[in-house]
Amino acid sequence: MTQPTIRPARAAEYDEVARVWMRSWVSTGLAEPSEFLLANLRARVRHEIENGWSLFVADGEGRIAAMLALQVPNRYLDQLFVAPEYQGRSLGRKLLAFTRTHLPDEIQLRCVRENEKAWRWYEREGFLFEKEQIEPMTGYVMKYYRWKKGNVR
Numbered sequence: 001m002t003q004p005t006i007r008p009a010r011a012a013e014y015d016e017v018a019r020v021w022m023r024s025w026v027s028t029g030l031a032e033p034s035e036f037l038l039a040n041l042r043a044r045v046r047h048e049i050e051n052g053w054s055l056f057v058a059d060g061e062g063r064i065a066a067m068l069a070l071q072v073p074n075r076y077l078d079q080l081f082v083a084p085e086y087q088g089r090s091l092g093r094k095l096l097a098f099t100r101t102h103l104p105d106e107i108q109l110r111c112v113r114e115n116e117k118a119w120r121w122y123e124r125e126g127f128l129f130e131k132e133q134i135e136p137m138t139g140y141v142m143k144y145y146r147w148k149k150g151n152v153r
Contacts, residue, residue, distance in 0.1 A: 004058035004065040004091060006098045014049070017057060017067045018042040024066075024081035028115050053078065056098070058091055068095045072102055077109040096125055105149045113141040126151045 009017055018041040026033045048069065049055060058066035065086040069079040077099050082091050099107060111118045113132060123129065127145035135142050 002061065003089075003094065004060035004086070006056055006058050006068070006095065009055040009057045009067070013057060013064060014045045014055075015042055016064050017055065018045050020057075020064050020067055020083045021045075021079065021081045023083055024087075027084045027087070028112075028117070030112060030114055048078070054102070056095075058082075058086070058095060060086060066091055066095060068099065070099060070102055075103050075106045075108055077103070077107050080109075092121065093125070107147045108145070110142040110144045113143050119143050119145070 018038060021041050022031075022033060022038050025031055025037075031037060045053075045055070052071060052073070054070045054072055056068040056070070057064045058068070064083070066082040067079060068077075070076065071078055077096075080092065080095055080099075082095075107127075109122065109127065111122065113119070119129075122145050125147070127147045128151060130144045130146055132141055132143055134140070
């Protein structure tokens with residue numbers, strides 16, 4: 001299997017992006033798949049695009065293998081989700097390298113505290129923990145991280 005290609009998402013793919021997002025989120029064990037969750041993620045993709053997201057996909061031979069959402073002006077990696085069948089193949093690392101080409105000096109992000117696999121991975125990738133804070137919309141405790149060019153890993 002060839003390594004997926006990262007490219008801008010097309011509007012016709014937004015529903016599939018939401019499906020990949022949901023499947024990946026569910027793979028963390030923090031949610032159950034549902035039509036309600038999928039509908040919320042579909043609406044969120046469209047809303048966030050309207051509000052400035054730069055949305056990319058990893059295209060695995062015509063299948064969306066992952067989604068990456070950046071807020072470039074804010075130096076913010078908003079979402080990075082890899083479809084379960086593509087996890088463990090260094091695609092996350094490839095997406096992070098791609099992010100660093102768009103945000104070469106600084107990247108901020110947050111992830112759910114209970115998603116230990118994610119935040120430990122970001123720490124291994126050179127991100128430094130800054131704070132924890134409850135997200136009022138979801139009730140999740142979020143861990144905030146920052147990477148700056150020159151951070152020592």
